[in-house]
Amino acid sequence: MLESYVTKTRDKAAALRLMRKALKRHGKAEVIVTDGLRPYPTAMRELGNEYRREMGRHANNRVENSHLPFRRGERAMQRFRQMKSLQKFASVHASLHNHFNQERHLVDRQAYKLRRSAALAEWQNLMA
Numbered sequence: 001m002l003e004s005y006v007t008k009t010r011d012k013a014a015a016l017r018l019m020r021k022a023l024k025r026h027g028k029a030e031v032i033v034t035d036g037l038r039p040y041p042t043a044m045r046e047l048g049n050e051y052r053r054e055m056g057r058h059a060n061n062r063v064e065n066s067h068l069p070f071r072r073g074e075r076a077m078q079r080f081r082q083m084k085s086l087q088k089f090a091s092v093h094a095s096l097h098n099h100f101n102q103e104r105h106l107v108d109r110q111a112y113k114l115r116r117s118a119a120l121a122e123w124q125n126l127m128a
Contacts, residue, residue, distance in 0.1 A: 008083065015043035023047070 007014040015037070023029070033054045034040040044050045100123075102115045 010037060010039065012039040012042050015039040016046065019043050019047055 007017070019032075028049075029052060031054045032044070032049070032052050036055060040055075041050060041053060044053050100116075100119055102112055102119065104112050107115070
């Protein structure tokens with residue numbers, strides 16, 4: 001997951017804002033995976049990269065599952081009071097989750113511990 005954007009609506013204008021922000025920040029992508037929401041193809045057609053869109057039954061699972069931890073946090077806090085605070089939380093959470101999520105189930109213990117300590121050392125260097 002590259003970016004998290006929070007919007008009140010899920011229409012073509014919101015999809016255009018999302019795509020423009022993501023493409024401006026991260027550059028052109030080979031493939032853009034979206035869910036089946038209808039505004040995405042119209043927004044991508046307008047931006048001229050409809051052929052890069054990928055949508056399938058299981059293609060979006062990784063993206064949807066990455067939302068679960070902050071959904072859990074949202075539920076514990078009984079919803080966010082303001083959209084601004086949700087956006088701040090979502091953007092920070094995405095970068096931290098990508099950095100520290102080492103996919104423990106895919107590697108052995110030694111490799112996991114090495115990756116985890118390297119991620120922590122890098123994080124401490126950034127904070128210093």
